[in-house]
Amino acid sequence: MNSASSRSAHIVLIGMMGVGKSTVGRRVARELSRPFVDSDDEVVARTGRAVAEIFATDGEPAFRAIEEEVMANLLASQTPSVIAAAGGSVLSSSTRARLRESGTVVWMRAPVDVLVGRTSRGTHRPALANDPRATLTQMETDREALYGEVADITVDCTAPITAVVGAIVRSVNEVDAQ
Ligand code: S3P
Numbered sequence: 001m002n003s004a005s006s007r008s009a010h011i012v013l014i015g016m017m018g019v020g021k022s023t024v025g026r027r028v029a030r031e032l033s034r035p036f037v038d039s040d041d042e043v044v045a046r047t048g049r050a051v052a053e054i055f056a057t058d059g060e061p062a063f064r065a066i067e068e069e070v071m072a073n074l075l076a077s078q079t080p081s082v083i084a085a086a087g088g089s090v091l092s093s094s095t096r097a098r099l100r101e102s103g104t105v106v107w108m109r110a111p112v113d114v115l116v117g118r119t120s121r122g123t124h125r126p127a128l129a130n131d132p133r134a135t136l137t138q139m140e141t142d143r144e145a146l147y148g149e150v151a152d153i154t155v156d157c158t159a160p161i162t163a164v165v166g167a168i169v170r171s172v173n174e175v176d177a178q
Contacts, residue, residue: 002171004019008156009080009102009103009104010067010075010080010082010083010103010143011028011032011034011080011081011082011083011104011106011109011111011168011172012075012079012082012083012085012091012102012103012104012105012106013025013028013083013084013085013086013101013106013168014087014090014099014105014107014108014147014150014151015040015081015087015107015108015109015110015147015157016087016109016110016115016136016140016143017086017089017098017115017119017125017127017136017139018114018115018116018117018118018119018125018127018136018160019108019110019114019115019118019155019157020110020118020164021038021084021086021087021108021111022038022040022084023086023161024108024135024157024161024164024165024168025038025082025083025084027161027162027165028165028168028169028172029081029082030130031081031165031169032169032172033083034061034080034081034084035079036083036084037060037081037082037083037137038083038084038086039067039071039074039083039084039086039089040084040086041123042070042073042074043063043066043070043086043094044160046054046066046070046158047066050123050124051124052124052126053064054066055126055127055167056126060127064088064091065094067086067088067089067092067095068089068092068094068095070091071085071095071098072091072094072095072098075095075098075099075101076098077104079116081105081106083102085097085099087139088131088143088148089141090143090147090149090150091143091146094145096146096149096150099150100150102154104141104153104175104176105150105151105152105153106151106152106153106154106155106168106171106172107147107151107153107154107155108149108155108157108164108168109150109154109156110154110156110158111155111158111174112133112136112137112140113155114158115136116132116133116136119132119136120132127139146175152175153168153171153172155167155168155171155177
């Protein structure tokens with residue numbers, strides 16, 4: 001759990017691919033009049049290359065190293081923001097340590113069936129090229145404890161986006177008021 005003094009800092013959305021971190025994050029940011037940033041977008045901006053291209057050409061460890069640096073920069077920013085942290089960013093222990101100090105961490109959750117549907121669009125998820133259901137199931141098993149380790153709030157994201165945005169804004173306000 002983060003200290004009360006850090007709560008007014010960033011709101012960081014974590015969770016599996018396809019749970020809606022970017023879509024929901026943009027709306028939460030608008031409601032709270034904060035800037036929105038997405039770690040995958042920052043990787044692309046920094047490298048000038050697509051996520052899928054970095055995976056294919058340099059491999060996953062190279063992508064994770066860039067992701068770790070990008071997350072460190074985003075979390076160090078002095079402007080309280082809403083940050084969508086890509087699904088695998090919690091694999092880094094130093095990112096997890098920084099997340100615990102960064103503000104309010106919201107773990108967005110949804111059943112694998114929902115994630116499969118939502119990840120069927122888009123091209124920045126090379127890990128899901130083969131058998132997305134099996135891959136997402138295994139990833140969730142592998143990462144569940146890591147998400148749980150850093151989360152201040154857990155929000156069920158099965159509902160339509162407007163309801164999820166409302167639930168996150170309410171939860172963050174409740175944590176701030178404590
Ligand atoms: C990944 C999640 C993706 C992207 C990459 C790997 C993961 O981001 O960084 O495809 O390992 O969970 P989103 O969570 O924004 O889809």
